[in-house]
Amino acid sequence: MHDRRSFPSNPRLLTMRLDNQLQSIASAAFRQVCGTELPPEQFSIQKTRKEFAGARTLVCFPLARHSKAAPDATAEAMGKAMVAAEGPVTGYNVVKGFLNLEIAADHWSHWLLHESAGPNYGAAPRGSAPHVMVEYSSPNTNKPLHLGHLRNNFLGHSVSRILEAKGHTVTKVQIVNDRGIHICKSMVAWRRFGNGETPESSGMKGDKLVGKYYVAFDRAFKAEVSERLAAGLPKEEAEQDAPILVEARETLRLWEQGDPDTVGLWKTMNGWVYAGFDATYATMGVEFDKLYFESDTYLIGKDRVLEGLENGVFERTEDGAVWIDLTGDGLDRKLLLRSDGTAVYMTQDIGTALLRFQDYPDLDRQVYTVGNEQEYHFKVLFLVLEKLGFPQAQRCHHLSYGMVELPEGKMKSREGTVVDADDLMEAMFGIARDIALEAGKLEGLGPDEQREVFERVGLSALKYFLLKVDPKKNMMFDPKASIDFYGNTGPFILFNYVRGRSVLRKATAEGIPLPSTAIAAPGADEMELVGLLHDLPDVIGEAAEAYNPSLVANWCYDLTKAYSSYYQEHPILGADDPKTRDLRLVLTERFTRCLYTGMQLLGIALPERM
């Protein structure tokens, strides 16, 4: 379903981009007009707004200071000089200090034919940028994945692909929270109430089964507490000494001692969970290169903290706890080891990070896809890593994202309003199926092919909905809107892709080859589409820089809207003359290809039919 090897090297990227060319020309023109030397970066080039003639605009206000003339006069002189220079500028007009530049039509047709071609347009050569590790998902092993995990996984997975397109080698990982009292709770409940139930015997997914016993523990615990309260025990005692909780703590103690029975059950139940998660990840279309387990890393973290203690990075208080004082960096004191010597969350994360740098010595940085409620934690973590002597720590990044809210209120697991990931995806597939069957779209396809279409369409709706919003913002997940397949949605984009592909197939069937020379020059009607196609490399660059897939998502939508509108107004194969037809055919081909690239960066697979 997903092609991981999509971005081999592309030497053509070395070609100078239009905006850079224009900056150079502007710099030379400015020297000529004013006798002042300004570096090309100082010239601000932007796309010209639709209501004005021209394709690119030079903002001349900042130049007025150096030219000692009014912005309009400066713009006028610059326009004249830039047209006179060798290059793509053929005309200009000045509006209130904005110099609108007209670009030669053959520049665009050349660009269309030769620079935008091929499956790798927009991507940097593989391995041309440093090795990055991206962590995402990182679930607890006692609860099935929910809506929040979907945003997390889609984000992390998409950012990985964007970084790959930017030339980075990317290693995708997750840290599995497989250790601690919460796991023991599920184990205790299963021993008490399970009667040997397994995923096979019950027909339940493993993660759901274990989750069921986690809930069962909680119910039994509450029952015991109210019984004990009724018997007259004080609240604290009723809770802390409830037999089932005592048993869970004892189980944790046995686990840490390596008791074979306890460890055996722990392995078995975790195995069920992993099998369940794997099924969910497969449905989601995400994958990982390597898994890290907290049960493997917390001891490493402990060792390194003790080492740091010897080196004076950390300090020990009288009760034996280990702290770091970050008040000098504007943060607080932070605990690293409890007074009884056991590890805390931070200790584990230090161990995990160091193990990763050890596993991959060429690692330039790590990206952590984790909710924004942990911003402080990661600020501290990166600072601690830096103080432990890891220069990469300065480049590590917390890809922080906001909560997914439901219309009825906040989505929090303890309030019981979680939306299960498997259920939600299955519901999306069902809706996609209903719509397609009602429209009679999939006649002639076998059941397996149909199922694949439903999955791609349904998943595109979900992924696109979650990825089009700026990650740092809290977002509203409206189930009703997400199942609406009109407007700014994944299915709308898919539909136009399929339509474009259909035109290309028809061209092939009619024996019309994809043109490689002599097409009509794009005119005003084509320029919006051409401009958007031209933007792709910049969009990828910005998205990589900001770790922000929403930039790619919105670009995909803009591109699709432009094509959809163009398609409506202009017959492709039925064009009046062959050169115009060829131009439209090339545009259609570039549209489908660039859209494929963009959607692939979002982790969204495109169908050929729908």
Place this chain on the structure above:
RNA sequence: GACUCUGUAGCUCAACUGGAUAGAGCACCUCACUACGGAUGAGGAGGUUGAGGGUUCGAAUCCUUCCAGGGUCGCCA
């Protein structure tokens, strides 16, 4: 309380990082087309960008003071 993020059309989101008249979709109203795939396209209406002040040629964007909301401030993870 301290720190931090957010606030844009009735709703959900944009705005090339300081640029021109703040743009899309949904919902609402009007219209077009035998339609290369109608899961369509075009248009209308809808805004004091939470409020005030400041910086400058120019502010949704930067500074500042308020207001509202989220998050964090555990020897939880």
